[in-house]
Amino acid sequence: MDSLDPVILARIQFAANMTFHILFPTISISMGWVLLFFKTRFGATGKPHWMDAYQFWVKIFALTFALGVVSGITMSFQFGTNWPGFMTTVGNVAGPLLAYEVLTAFFLEATMLGIMLFGRGRVSERVHTLATLLVALGTTASAFWILALNSWMHTPAGFEMVRGQAHVTSWLQVIFNPSFPYRLTHMLIASGLTVGFLLAGISAFRWLRNDRSEDVRASLKVGIWVAAVLIPLQILVGDLHGLNTMEHQPAKIAAMEGIWQTQRGAPAVLFGIPDATTRTNRYEIAIPRLASLYLKHDLDAEIQGIDAFGDKHPPVGPVFWAFRVMVGTGLLMLAVSWCSAWFLRRNHALPTWLLRTLIGMTFSGWLALLAGWYVTEIGRQPWLVHGVLTAAQAASGVVPAHIALTLAMYLTLYAALLVAYVKVVFFLAAKAGSQRSPAAEPAGAAVAAGLGAGHA
Amino acid sequence: MLESLPDLTQPAGWLPLVFAVVMALAMLAYVVLDGYDLGVGILLRRADDGAQKDTMIASIGPFWDANETWLVLGVGVLLVAFPMAHGVILGALYLPVALMLAGLTLRGVAFDFRVKARADHKVLWDRAFYLGSLLAGWSQGYMLGGLITGFKDDVWNHLFSALIGFCLLAAYCLLGAGWLIMKTEGVLQRKAVRWAQGSLWLSALGIAAISLVTPLISHRIFEKWFGVPQLAMLFPIPVVTVALFVVIARSLRRLPVRLEQGNQYGVGVPFAGTIGIFLLSFYGLAYSLFPWLVIDRITLWSAASSPEALMVIFYGVVVVLPVIIGYTVFAYRVFWGKSTSLQY
Numbered sequence: 001m002d003s004l005d006p007v008i009l010a011r012i013q014f015a016a017n018m019t020f021h022i023l024f025p026t027i028s029i030s031m032g033w034v035l036l037f038f039k040t041r042f043g044a045t046g047k048p049h050w051m052d053a054y055q056f057w058v059k060i061f062a063l064t065f066a067l068g069v070v071s072g073i074t075m076s077f078q079f080g081t082n083w084p085g086f087m088t089t090v091g092n093v094a095g096p097l098l099a100y101e102v103l104t105a106f107f108l109e110a111t112m113l114g115i116m117l118f119g120r121g122r123v124s125e126r127v128h129t130l131a132t133l134l135v136a137l138g139t140t141a142s143a144f145w146i147l148a149l150n151s152w153m154h155t156p157a158g159f160e161m162v163r164g165q166a167h168v169t170s171w172l173q174v175i176f177n178p179s180f181p182y183r184l185t186h187m188l189i190a191s192g193l194t195v196g197f198l199l200a201g202i203s204a205f206r207w208l209r210n211d212r213s214e215d216v217r218a219s220l221k222v223g224i225w226v227a228a229v230l231i232p233l234q235i236l237v238g239d240l241h242g243l244n245t246m247e248h249q250p251a252k253i254a255a256m257e258g259i260w261q262t263q264r265g266a267p268a269v270l271f272g273i274p275d276a277t278t279r280t281n282r283y284e285i286a287i288p289r290l291a292s293l294y295l296k297h298d299l300d301a302e303i304q305g306i307d308a309f310g311d312k313h314p315p316v317g318p319v320f321w322a323f324r325v326m327v328g329t330g331l332l333m334l335a336v337s338w339c340s341a342w343f344l345r346r347n348h349a350l351p352t353w354l355l356r357t358l359i360g361m362t363f364s365g366w367l368a369l370l371a372g373w374y375v376t377e378i379g380r381q382p383w384l385v386h387g388v389l390t391a392a393q394a395a396s397g398v399v400p401a402h403i404a405l406t407l408a409m410y411l412t413l414y415a416a417l418l419v420a421y422v423k424v425v426f427f428l429a430a431k432a433g434s435q436r437s438p439a440a441e442p443a444g445a446a447v448a449a450g451l452g453a454g455h456a
Numbered sequence: 457m458l459e460s461l462p463d464l465t466q467p468a469g470w471l472p473l474v475f476a477v478v479m480a481l482a483m484l485a486y487v488v489l490d491g492y493d494l495g496v497g498i499l500l501r502r503a504d505d506g507a508q509k510d511t512m513i514a515s516i517g518p519f520w521d522a523n524e525t526w527l528v529l530g531v532g533v534l535l536v537a538f539p540m541a542h543g544v545i546l547g548a549l550y551l552p553v554a555l556m557l558a559g560l561t562l563r564g565v566a567f568d569f570r571v572k573a574r575a576d577h578k579v580l581w582d583r584a585f586y587l588g589s590l591l592a593g594w595s596q597g598y599m600l601g602g603l604i605t606g607f608k609d610d611v612w613n614h615l616f617s618a619l620i621g622f623c624l625l626a627a628y629c630l631l632g633a634g635w636l637i638m639k640t641e642g643v644l645q646r647k648a649v650r651w652a653q654g655s656l657w658l659s660a661l662g663i664a665a666i667s668l669v670t671p672l673i674s675h676r677i678f679e680k681w682f683g684v685p686q687l688a689m690l691f692p693i694p695v696v697t698v699a700l701f702v703v704i705a706r707s708l709r710r711l712p713v714r715l716e717q718g719n720q721y722g723v724g725v726p727f728a729g730t731i732g733i734f735l736l737s738f739y740g741l742a743y744s745l746f747p748w749l750v751i752d753r754i755t756l757w758s759a760a761s762s763p764e765a766l767m768v769i770f771y772g773v774v775v776v777l778p779v780i781i782g783y784t785v786f787a788y789r790v791f792w793g794k795s796t797s798l799q800y
Contacts, residue, residue, distance in 0.1 A: 059572060063568040063569070065521075066521070066564050066567060066568045067565055069521055069524065069564060070560055070561040071561070073557065073560060073561075074557045076528050076531050076532060076535070077531060077546060077553055077557060079535060080531075080534075080535050081543075081547065081550055084542070084547070087536070087539035087542065087543070088539050088540065088543070091765070092761060092762050092765035093765075094536070095535070095536030095537070095539070095761055095765055095769065096536065096765055096768040096769050096772070098535065098536055099533070099536050099769040099772060099773075102525070102529050102532045103776040103777070103780070104776060106528055106529075107522065107525050107529075107780045107783075107784075108780075108783075110521040110525045111521075111522040111525075111780075111783050111784055111787050112783070113521055113522075114517075114518030114521065114522060114787055114791070115787060117517075117518070118517060118518045118791070119518070119790055122791065123790055165762070167762065167764065168765070171768070396547060397547065398547055398550050399550075402550050402551060406550070406551070406554040409558060410554075410558075413558060413561060413562075417565060420565075420569060420573070423573075424569060424572050424573050427572075427573065428572055
C-alpha cells in the first residue's frame with residue numbers, strides 16, 4: 001500500500017503540526033515587544049491611548065499565546081513518536097538544546113504570562129512591566145534555542161560521529177553553526193513583519209468601522225512603520241541567507257531556482273512549471289545569466305543543477321513554488337507598507353482603498369512565513385540532518401493506520417481552531433469599537449493605572 | 457531487582473539517576489498542578505450557572521499555562537535523557553497520547569476562546585473545556601495503566617488501563633474540588649465540598665486497584681514489597697494513605713456546618729490531604745518501578761544518553777530549576793487567597 005507509506009505520513013503529520021504551531025509563536029514573539037513598547041510609552045507619556053492599545057492587543061496576544069502553547073506541547077511528543085531515530089542518532093546535540101529551551105524559556109514565559117495578564121492591581125506597575133519584559137524575553141529565547149537546533153539540522157557543525165552517534169566537540173560551533181545567524185535574523189524579522197501587518201490590518205479594519213480613537217490610530221501607525229522599516233531589511237537578510245544556503249546546501253538553491261542542469265551563466269527563472277519526469281521547466285520565462293550574477297556575483301559563474309546531486313536532492317516543484325510565493329508576498333509587503341508610510345507622512349491619513357488593502361493583508365505575514373519555511377524545510381529533504389541522517393532512517397515503526405487516524409484528528413482540530421482564531425480576532429476588533437463610550441475612556445485607564453499599590 | 461547497581465561514583469552511574477529523579481519530580485509536579493486544573497475543568501459541567509463557571513475558571517486562569525509546562529519538562533527529560541525509552545513508551549502509547557494532546561489542546565484554547573468569542577458561542581467553548589479536561593485526564597490514567605502493566609497488548613490490560621483512566625479522573629476531581637474549596641466562597645464552595653465527597657471513594661478504589669495489581673503483574677515487584685525487612689519499612693505508606701483518606705472524609709463532613717457559620721477554618725485540609733495521597737501513591741509507584749522505565753525491559757541506565765550530553769543539561773538544571781521554583785512560588789503568592797474575577 002503505497003498510499004500509506006509511513007515515512008510520508010509521519011512527514012505530513014509533523015509538517016501539519018509545525019505549520020499550525022509556527023503561526024502563533026511568530027505573532028507572540030514580536031507582539032510581546034510591541035506590548036512592552038505600548039506599556040512603556042504609557043509609563044513615559046501618561047497618555048491613556050497607549051494603555052488602551054495595550055489592553056486591546058494583550059487580548060489577542062493571550063489568545064495567540066494559548067494556541068502556541070497547546071500546539072507546542074504536541075511538538076514535544078512528536079519529536080519522539082514520529083522521529084525516534086532523530087534522538088538516538090543526534091540526541092546528544094538536540095537534547096541539551098531542547099532542554100535549555102524548556103528551562104530558560106517555557107517556564108519563564110508561562111509563569112510571567114499569568115502575572116502579565118491577571119496581575120495588574122496585585123503587583124506594582126513596575127513589577128507588571130517587568131513581567132511583560134520577561135514574557136517577551138522568554139518568547140525570544142525560545143526562538144533562539146529552537147532555531148539553533150533547526151539551523152544545526154541544516155548546517156551541522158561542532159560534532160563528530162562515534163559509532164553512529166553524534167558527539168559534541170564544541171557547543172559554540174553547534175549553537176552558532178553556519179546558517180544560524182542568518183536563520184535567526186530572518187525569522188525574527190519575519191515575526192516583526194507578521195505583527196506589523198497584523199497591527200495595521202486590524203487597526204485599518206477598526207478605522208473603516210468608524211472606530212477612530214487615538215489607540216487605533218497609534219496601532220495603525222506602529223504597524224505600518226514597523227513593516228516599512230523591516231521589509232527592506234528582510235529582503236537584504238533573505239538575500240544573505242540565500243548566499244549562505246548556496247554555500248552549504250546547493251541542492252536547495254537548485255530547487256528554488258528551478259535549475260535542473262549544472263551550467264555556466266545560469267538564468268533566473270521568473271516563471272515555469274517544474275516537471276520532475278522530463279527534468280525541465282515547462283513554459284519557462286527566464287532572464288539569461290541573472291542567477292549566476294546574484295548567486296555568485298559573476299555572469300559566467302557555474303551553478304550546480306539538480307543533476308549534480310544524484311538522488312540526494314529535494315523535490316523541485318514545492319520548493320520552487322514556495323520560494324516564489326514568499327518573494328512575491330515580500331514584494332507586495334514592500335509596496336503596501338511604503339505606500340502607506342508615504343500617505344501617513346504626507347496626509348496623516350490613509351485612503352480607503354489602501355485601508356482595504358491592509359485589511360486584506362492582515363495575515364500576509366503568515367503566508368510569507370509558511371512559504372519560507374516550506375522552502376527551507378522541504379529544501380533539506382531527503383535529509384533530516386544534512387549529510388548525517390535522512391528522514392526515512394529516523395522514522396518510527398508506528399502502524400501507518402494509527403498515524404493516518406491521528407493525522408485526520410489533528411487536521412480537523414487545527415482547521416477548526418484556525419478558523420475560530422481568525423474569526424475571534426476580527427470579532428474582538430469589531431467589539432472593541434462598539435463597546436467604547438468616548439467619555440469614559442481616559443478615566444477607565446487612569447483608574448487602572450492607579451491600582452499600582454503593591455500586594456506581594 | 458537489578459542484580460547490581462552501576463557504579464554511582466561515575467557520571468554514567470549517577471547522572472541517569474539524577475535525571476530519573478528530575479523527570480519523576482516534574483511528572484509529579486505536573487500531575488498535582490495540572491491535576492487540579494483538569495479536575496476543575498471536569499467539574500465545570502456541574503456548575504449551576506455561567507457565573508459559577510467564570511469563578512471556577514478564574515481560580516485556575518493565572519496558573520494553568522505554567523502548570524502544563526511541567527509536562528513538557530517531564531516528557532522533555534524522557535526525550536533528551538532517555539531517548540531509547542522515549543521511543544518505546546510513546547510508541548506504545550501512541551493513540552492515548554494523541555487523545556491526551558487533543559484534550560489538552562481543546563482545554564487550553566477554550567480558556568481564551570470562551571471569554572473572547574461571541575457570547576452565544578461561550579456555551580460551546582465551555583463544553584470544549586469540559587470535554588478537553590475529561591479526555592486529557594482519562595488518557596493520562598490509561599497511560600499510567602499501560603506503564604504499570606508494561607504495555608502488554610491484551611484485553612485485560614486495556615480494560616485495566618481504562619479503569620485506571622476513570623479512577624484518575626476521580627482523583628483529579630477530588631484535587632480540583634479541594635482547590636475550589638480553598639479558592640472560592642459561598643454556594644460554589646459548598647457545592648465543591650459535595651463534589652469532593654463524591655469523588656473520594658472512586659479515588660480510593662483506583663489506588664487500591666493499582667496497589668493490588670502491580671505486585672501481581674511482576675514477581676520482582678511482589679518481592680520488593682513483601683519481602684522481609686522491606687515490609688516493615690514500607691508499611692507506613694499504605695497506613696498513612698488510609699489515614700489521609702479518613703482525615704479528608706472527616707474534614708468534608710464537618711466543613712458544610714462550619715461554612716454555614718462563615719467559618720473558613722480548615723478549608724485547605726482536603727486539598728493538602730489529597731496532595732499527600734498523590735505524593736505517597738507516586739512514591740509507592742516509583743519504588744515499584746525502579747530502576748525500570750519499561751517494566752522488566754528497559755532500565756534507566758540502559759536508556760540513558762551519553763554522560764557528556766547529560767552533564768551539559770545537568771548544569772542547566774542545577775542553575776535554572778531553583779529559579780523556576782522561585783518565580784513559581786512568587787506567582788502563587790501574587791494570586792494567594794480567594795480568587796477574584798479575571799479581567800484584562
